[in-house]
Amino acid sequence: VPVLANIGLLATCAAPGGQAELHPVERAAVAFTGGVVRWAGRERELPATFDAEERLDAGGRLVVPGLVDCHTHVLFGGWRADELERRLRGESYLEIARAGGGIAATVAATAALSDDALVARARGFLGEMARLGVTTVEAKSGYGLDLDAELRLLRLQRRLAGEAPLRVVSTLLAHVVPPGWRERRAEYVARFSDELVPRVAREGLASACDVYVDEGAFGADEARRILGAARAAGLRVKLHADQHGDRGGAALAAELLATSADHLEHVSAAGIAALARSGTVAVSLPLAALYLDAPPAPARRLVDAGVPVAVATDFNPGTAPSLHLPLALLLACTRGRLLPAEALKGATLVAARALGLDGVAGSIEPGKSADLAVLDAPSPLHWLYHFGPNDCAMTVAGGRVVWRREAPP
Ligand SMILES: [Zn+2]
Numbered sequence: 001v002p003v004l005a006n007i008g009l010l011a012t013c014a015a016p017g018g019q020a021e022l023h024p025v026e027r028a029a030v031a032f033t034g035g036v037v038r039w040a041g042r043e044r045e046l047p048a049t050f051d052a053e054e055r056l057d058a059g060g061r062l063v064v065p066g067l068v069d070c071h072t073h074v075l076f077g078g079w080r081a082d083e084l085e086r087r088l089r090g091e092s093y094l095e096i097a098r099a100g101g102g103i104a105a106t107v108a109a110t111a112a113l114s115d116d117a118l119v120a121r122a123r124g125f126l127g128e129m130a131r132l133g134v135t136t137v138e139a140k141s142g143y144g145l146d147l148d149a150e151l152r153l154l155r156l157q158r159r160l161a162g163e164a165p166l167r168v169v170s171t172l173l174a175h176v177v178p179p180g181w182r183e184r185r186a187e188y189v190a191r192f193s194d195e196l197v198p199r200v201a202r203e204g205l206a207s208a209c210d211v212y213v214d215e216g217a218f219g220a221d222e223a224r225r226i227l228g229a230a231r232a233a234g235l236r237v238k239l240h241a242d243q244h245g246d247r248g249g250a251a252l253a254a255e256l257l258a259t260s261a262d263h264l265e266h267v268s269a270a271g272i273a274a275l276a277r278s279g280t281v282a283v284s285l286p287l288a289a290l291y292l293d294a295p296p297a298p299a300r301r302l303v304d305a306g307v308p309v310a311v312a313t314d315f316n317p318g319t320a321p322s323l324h325l326p327l328a329l330l331l332a333c334t335r336g337r338l339l340p341a342e343a344l345k346g347a348t349l350v351a352a353r354a355l356g357l358d359g360v361a362g363s364i365e366p367g368k369s370a371d372l373a374v375l376d377a378p379s380p381l382h383w384l385y386h387f388g389p390n391d392c393a394m395t396v397a398g399g400r401v402v403w404r405r406e407a408p409p
Helices: 083-090 093-098 101-112 113-132 148-164 179-202 218-233 249-255 269-278 285-290 300-304 325-334 338-344 349-354 378-386
Strands: 003-011 024-033 036-042 056-059 060-067 068-069 134-140 167-174 206-214 236-241 262-263 279-283 308-309 372-375 392-397 399-404
Touching: 003 372, 036 285, 060 068, 060 392, 068 325, 068 349, 093 101, 093 249, 093 308, 093 325, 101 148, 113 134, 113 148, 113 179, 113 392, 113 399, 148 167, 148 179, 167 218, 179 218, 206 218, 206 249, 206 349, 236 249, 236 285, 249 262, 269 300, 279 300, 285 325, 285 378, 300 338, 308 325, 308 338, 308 349, 325 338, 325 378, 338 378
Parallel strands: 003 056, 003 060, 068 134, 134 167, 167 206, 206 236, 236 262, 262 279, 279 308
Antiparallel strands: 003 024, 024 036, 060 372, 372 392, 392 399
8 A cells, every 4th residue: 555645735635615615635645555545544543453554755846636638639630730820810710710720720730640649649638748747638539520530540549548657538529511511511410419429438438428509619508419419328427518609509518418518618607607507617728828819718707606617738739839827827827817726626636527438537536547646836826836847756646656657857
């Protein structure tokens, strides 16, 4: 039984209380075996049964649950750095997409890479995330578009989940209607709903289905069709909602009892109230707002209305090409007005809830996965306030040390 000892402050992020309640324990230790936490509490109260066990030294640092990045598009070919410069020169996201850039460019670059190359790239990104303290990552398909290409990506995500040192959770994403189907939208939506969704569920290739609802993507009725099929097939339901304008996405997410509504940069007051009633998790993606110079999701108003707010990267080659989850947390504070404690719970327990994993991950409690991040800070507040180049000294995922910084000279 390994014991992580000499913890200055343990932020367990257990469920009871509001989003700012982290249930901290000073001078703590965590014992785990078989990848599962067995005991967590004050180190001097550590049961004698754990006395002679293998010790890991937290060095008096802050220990938090392994971070959960609950919204990424991590499996893709190519980059789109040119689009950052085009936006800086005044083109809009939609103008670039209409000119053949955007999602279409990544679909082509993804199709051009071999299976091995795609998985190797994504594995590299996951390794970088692990060094930041991340232990669970959601991966969305959506850069295939054609049904066979979506199946290919989901199979590669399953392979990635088997090879990666982190937990990878797969989501089927209805991203946009592929160019060859523009005149036959209804047929594409029908085949996505009636053929792809049941097959993905049957083969266990995803645990959730997500629809991008926006101008240039899918409308509300199309989302109802796809997500109705997803619910019937036993998949969780998620939406990319109200990113570029208020299109009633939050209310639609509430109507469909979605597990999460993601983006919400332009959510209306009525949409916030609907989310509060349905218990849907709002996922704030402040890196996308940063890169697009858009307003951030109103995280403060959401939390104050009683909506749990998760924070994720939206890592993708277009609108959020950084995988830095701690930076997203800092932005959720400075731009979304979350407190650092709220942001931390938003990237641990609340993010796990957005994936339906809050019974397994997201907090440090007996019976949960031994996912831990050791951070160079005395508190969550100080962690995001000082924001070092990489404050993560050690990452434990499923009881295994997957990252450990060498001691400085
Ligand atoms: Zn996204």
